[in-house]
Amino acid sequence: EVASQALSMRDIDEDGLDEMDKRVLEALISKFEGGPVGLNSIAVAVGEDASSLEEVHEPYLVMQGYVKRTPRGRVAMPSAYRKLGLIPPTSAQTERV
Secondary structure, eight states: OHHHHHHHHTTTTSOOHHHHHHHHHHHIIIIIITOOOOHHHHOOOOOTTHHHIIIIIHHHEEEEEEEEEEEEEEOOOOHHHHHTTTTOOHHHHHHOO
């Protein structure tokens, strides 16, 4: 319970995402239609340095299955849509990567 309260005080949700993580997912989905999109474009959209996103936020988002890195750019995975309360696109749409 103490750990849960500490995370709550730091604005980290039950899945381990902070505000910037959520902003990245929102930008990837709403501004870039789920990708693929380059890291620099995401960084501009959320107002963060690309290297900070790549070194701090992206590894956790990839590890938890919210984002996938592809040769063409970053892509939002179905779990990212669900996290934001959205319906993931059909598999035919996600196969365009």
